[in-house]
Amino acid sequence: MCGIAGACLAKHQTLTLQQCQNMLSAIAHRGPDGQGQLIDQQQILLHSRLSIIDLKTGQQPLYGDGLAVIANGEIYNDPVLRKEFAHYPFQTHSDCEAILPLWNKEKENYPNSLRGMYAIALFDRLHKKQVLSRDPFGIKPLYYAELEQGLIYASEISALFATGLINPVIHQPALDQLLQLQFISGQKTIFQGISRLLPGETIEVIDGKIVNRQQINPYQEESIKELSEQEAIAKLDQTLEDSVSVHERSDVPFGLFLSSGIDSTVILRMMQRLGQKKRIKAWTASFTVDGKQDIVADETEQAKAMAEAVGAEHHILSINEKMVWQNLPKIIACMDDPVADYAIIPTWLLAQEASKSVKVILSGEGGDELFGGYGRYRKAQKPWWLGGRKLYKRGNFDGIDILRPSSNPWRQEIAQLEKNINAGFSAFKQAQAIDIASWLPNDLMIKLDRCLMVHGVEGRVPFLDKSVAQIAGQLPDNLKIRDRKGKWLLRQWLQKEMPQANPFMAKKGFTVPIGNWIEQKAEQLAPLIAKQEGIKEIAFPEKVLPLFQKASGRRERHAAWTLLFYALWHQIHVVGKATDGDVFEVLAD
Numbered sequence: 001m002c003g004i005a006g007a008c009l010a011k012h013q014t015l016t017l018q019q020c021q022n023m024l025s026a027i028a029h030r031g032p033d034g035q036g037q038l039i040d041q042q043q044i045l046l047h048s049r050l051s052i053i054d055l056k057t058g059q060q061p062l063y064g065d066g067l068a069v070i071a072n073g074e075i076y077n078d079p080v081l082r083k084e085f086a087h088y089p090f091q092t093h094s095d096c097e098a099i100l101p102l103w104n105k106e107k108e109n110y111p112n113s114l115r116g117m118y119a120i121a122l123f124d125r126l127h128k129k130q131v132l133s134r135d136p137f138g139i140k141p142l143y144y145a146e147l148e149q150g151l152i153y154a155s156e157i158s159a160l161f162a163t164g165l166i167n168p169v170i171h172q173p174a175l176d177q178l179l180q181l182q183f184i185s186g187q188k189t190i191f192q193g194i195s196r197l198l199p200g201e202t203i204e205v206i207d208g209k210i211v212n213r214q215q216i217n218p219y220q221e222e223s224i225k226e227l228s229e230q231e232a233i234a235k236l237d238q239t240l241e242d243s244v245s246v247h248e249r250s251d252v253p254f255g256l257f258l259s260s261g262i263d264s265t266v267i268l269r270m271m272q273r274l275g276q277k278k279r280i281k282a283w284t285a286s287f288t289v290d291g292k293q294d295i296v297a298d299e300t301e302q303a304k305a306m307a308e309a310v311g312a313e314h315h316i317l318s319i320n321e322k323m324v325w326q327n328l329p330k331i332i333a334c335m336d337d338p339v340a341d342y343a344i345i346p347t348w349l350l351a352q353e354a355s356k357s358v359k360v361i362l363s364g365e366g367g368d369e370l371f372g373g374y375g376r377y378r379k380a381q382k383p384w385w386l387g388g389r390k391l392y393k394r395g396n397f398d399g400i401d402i403l404r405p406s407s408n409p410w411r412q413e414i415a416q417l418e419k420n421i422n423a424g425f426s427a428f429k430q431a432q433a434i435d436i437a438s439w440l441p442n443d444l445m446i447k448l449d450r451c452l453m454v455h456g457v458e459g460r461v462p463f464l465d466k467s468v469a470q471i472a473g474q475l476p477d478n479l480k481i482r483d484r485k486g487k488w489l490l491r492q493w494l495q496k497e498m499p500q501a502n503p504f505m506a507k508k509g510f511t512v513p514i515g516n517w518i519e520q521k522a523e524q525l526a527p528l529i530a531k532q533e534g535i536k537e538i539a540f541p542e543k544v545l546p547l548f549q550k551a552s553g554r555r556e557r558h559a560a561w562t563l564l565f566y567a568l569w570h571q572i573h574v575v576g577k578a579t580d581g582d583v584f585e586v587l588a589d
Helices: 017-026 078-084 099-113 157-161 172-181 229-247 262-274 300-310 321-333 344-354 367-371 375-381 412-420 427-437 439-453 466-474 488-497 514-520 522-530 541-548 554-575 583-587
Strands: 002-009 035-040 043-049 062-064 067-075 116-124 129-134 143-147 150-154 201-206 209-215 254-257 281-289 313-319 360-362 458-460
Touching: 002 017, 002 067, 002 116, 002 129, 017 035, 017 043, 017 150, 017 157, 043 067, 043 116, 062 099, 067 099, 078 099, 099 116, 099 129, 099 201, 099 209, 143 157, 150 157, 150 209, 172 412, 172 554, 229 262, 229 466, 229 488, 254 262, 254 344, 262 300, 262 367, 262 488, 281 300, 281 344, 300 313, 313 344, 321 344, 321 514, 321 554, 321 583, 344 439, 367 427, 367 466, 367 488, 375 427, 412 427, 427 439, 439 458, 514 522, 514 554, 522 541, 522 554, 522 583, 541 554, 554 583
Parallel strands: 254 281, 254 360, 281 313, 360 458
Antiparallel strands: 002 043, 002 150, 035 043, 062 067, 067 116, 116 129, 129 201, 143 150, 201 209
16 A cells, blocks of 8 residues: 556656656655655656555556556456466566466456556556556545647646646535535546546556556456345455455554444444454544534444444544644545545544554445445335435535635536446446445545555555455345344345444444534634635635534535635645644634
């Protein structure tokens, strides 16, 4: 797990050594354990290493047969690939080295044989081209800019700006998406001229130009296979054990983010079954409002009970208002690709705490998307006259008269996904497919990547595994939703494996009480927000205070938080304000 950056330039173009060093410095937090580089005329590969596998000999770039490769990620089927290429002269024990013989065999189709999370840059010296690839779920990020000088790329957008070849200019349609969706879907980012490599996408670059594209879809092409309940549970059990087992593979300590929910509890139980040599380390967040534990948002009692049931070493981090105001600028500073999801707050703070003990964290993201956990999927299943609704039909600011009028159709990317979905899918599975292509990579995975990597911690997501996705894609809807409960098959498995988890009980939910905190500070906070140039461009300043005074309301909470997030984000990532100080100091003149 690392940070990567580089360039494939046009003929006679170069980057200076200082520009290369600036890119490396911008991703240094992603890999504090070492740096490597290849600079070969127009071909540049830069690597910042977080040592997880092969601590002694796994430095990158990795070389062989006229090839060089750098990677940010983990290749979980590396042992299988090494057996397949038993006669290849491997030089290290790195899980990424098998990419080299795999390229020789399969060329641009090589990602089809990978199992893992990754962003990869491969340099083929003979053909003077680079190949960039990203894993099918978009767990690991990769950004690029096509410039007159050629194509530059990096794990984080800030590294592209560090070259001085491109400046942060807001792309208004993407900003409108951010405000209404809390994330930006698709290839374009919030910055003009900067794009994402799409989940599962591979591009070939020659002389600084993209000459070929192809994409793996992890879910949509799966056909429905009729499975009995008993067959499905048995297959799920085998698949989960295999996935958690390979996700535990590490030469450094690892742990788990544990909520009271189904997904992380499933992983906890499987970690127990696999029998670590040391006690499982687990972290849970709780919140206090006015000095008291927030009962609505609290998950600690259930999480504590589950941790005790498996003998885990359980850590509870109590998050209060003061901690949020102090740390929010630093949290938002790591979100150069903005995600206005207030779950970034506990994720960042938990990662900071966990980094004192471990370098790898397992997390339950992906369970809801693959196994149908969200209520919005059930709504999508219903006809409109029974309360059914398309995904993301309403935006965060619909019905809240504060934004300036915009002609940009903020739902356009989602509408395009709806057109591209397999026509044979049920409405339920169509909704899942939309989330897997949009919400999952562009909200959840960005959040997990940035909030953990800024602390030098690798996040792993066992549900987002090729084998787990395959079984989830084969399940009929009635094994995902039954009796108005989603994730039905996961619940059945957990009921059998860990009945004390009470998997069919109603979940309290995980809600950061940010609305309450904003409302309490409305008189102080709203004037600071209203005077920000970034806010003046998108909203009516005089309406900020009335909104913040009602921020504890459900819809008002999302709108107020989004304005607070964007005001800070704009100051840090566009204006260039330092993050020394709390929220109020960063927003002040």
